Amino acid sequence: MSASARLAGALGLAWLLATSARAAEPLPSWKDGPAKQAIVAFVSRVTTPGSPDFVPPAARVAVFDNDGTLWSEQPLYFQLAFAIDRVKALAPQHPEWKTTQPFQAVLEDDREALAAAGEHGIVELVMASHAGMTTDEFAAIVREWLAKARHPRFERPYTELVFQPMLELLAWLRANEFRTWIVSGGGVEFLRVFAEQVYGIPPEQVVGSSIRTRFELRDGRPVLVRLPEIAFVDDKVGKPVGIHQFIGRRPIAAFGNSDGDLQMLQWTTGAEGPRFGLLVHHTDAKREWAYDRQSPFGRLDAALGEAGERGWTVVDMKRDWKVVFPFQRDGRR
């Protein structure tokens, strides 16, 4: 059985249930509070023919951040966990890493030294682990990692740490003729490996950060080689730029969870016509995590401060979600 088939098997159940649920009651994992009511009211306004706020299906573009919005981002971004595992796997070919930061920190599991390496250190890890191979080779490496790696706290594949209420929301929006896009600070080629199976979002509806690639003919066969140079950072002010460049339409709904999503929500909701912005606030240390202003990953501060004035809906994870992860349903834990 291929790695991708195993991945599909592991995730098939959650996905099927999320899809079939919409026929009965929309958003069954959402408690019937103000957040769910705001979502349902917005979708009703824009999809009711004859309503002054009716939006034709072609313009029903909804954009979703990924880390912390569709899946978890603690204790560190999952793609950074991939980079760390990859650096460890490549270490035998790089003896110099034993004494070079940030690689030494990774190999010695030295959290403090890794934190001290800062953003520059992270870029170095990403380049060492994400470049130097063809695009096809990279996709295979990610696929294999997703099949084998386990989250340290939940001891499950990372792709099971997706938010059941958000899976239901994605499916329900699509049932209402929205097109759902991911707009993530994460790498576009990392995301595309699992976005279709896990979220039902096809490759061409994923916007993300990217490194440069170079076209080459190898024995007459074309390949794209991944280079250790950043092409585009799809975060903060980069998100509206990425949306405009890839989608070319102004979304009518945006879903995020951190200050990295602030400008995406401003861009989406700061235009004429019906608009919807939503922030997921991580308030549930027991079922997931509780964090906001002080978190190194998924810091939520300025965006939360603007939510009231700009009319954005804030989800209180603990209060608004009946379950967080698919595997927590039906009393499972």
Added chain:
Amino acid sequence: MSASARLAGALGLAWLLATSARAAEPLPSWKDGPAKQAIVAFVSRVTTPGSPDFVPPAARVAVFDNDGTLWSEQPLYFQLAFAIDRVKALAPQHPEWKTTQPFQAVLEDDREALAAAGEHGIVELVMASHAGMTTDEFAAIVREWLAKARHPRFERPYTELVFQPMLELLAWLRANEFRTWIVSGGGVEFLRVFAEQVYGIPPEQVVGSSIRTRFELRDGRPVLVRLPEIAFVDDKVGKPVGIHQFIGRRPIAAFGNSDGDLQMLQWTTGAEGPRFGLLVHHTDAKREWAYDRQSPFGRLDAALGEAGERGWTVVDMKRDWKVVFPFQRDGRR
């Protein structure tokens, strides 16, 4: 009546006819020769359930160059005509252009001096005419130009110089559950203004060259400002890069007309499974233009040389197309 409504009116007829034609006979403006037969045979192979070459609809991605493939590109790229008209309109605010190349050449209609300014000169014209405004303002400027400008030879709006056989091909592929994308060296924001009305291709299925944009809040309202810096050149080796970054899937069919499309055709057809590549060869000086190896715009040399060995279909415009432009049908000229 708005500029866009006028544009739609002018183009509505061609589009409707191209769409309704498919029910009767596919590709009515194509003569029944080897090019049409190759297209029809390929579409039949990939869409017949149970065929060993069957391709599921989600993977039926077809990419089209624009200049010289979907519309004409003589006597110069239409977007360059826009840049020239724009420089003339802006000249009163730039008295220094009277004595500065390449602007002086434009203002004096001096073809030789303009050609002498070369690629660097073109970039200067593009930056002066395409940057410094918001994305919304730029789209309005392009829309207005398309409504008013007339092609020097045919004295019609540029958007009427589209190829009737290609309109039929786009519509027929979509009727066969292909998704049709533009992958153009032209500017993505220029193309998106008319691609949906003229070709039925929505903004999110247009890949093109781009300049950088910057997110700004103006009195709390978000805008994207166009900057005079190139972000991405979607031409030659850039086309497979753009396809991979925007679409994230390998196309199964690619349509071009020049050496700028060589790598796009290599990338599309140089993979396993059923693949189709096609080059439009401009051979019809009477109805359109005849040019290839020596042309400054749309030069076709290396790609034509590889067509045989790589199995690409070459359209001989004079031989294979019953009409070129929609306005030449039914004996009209």
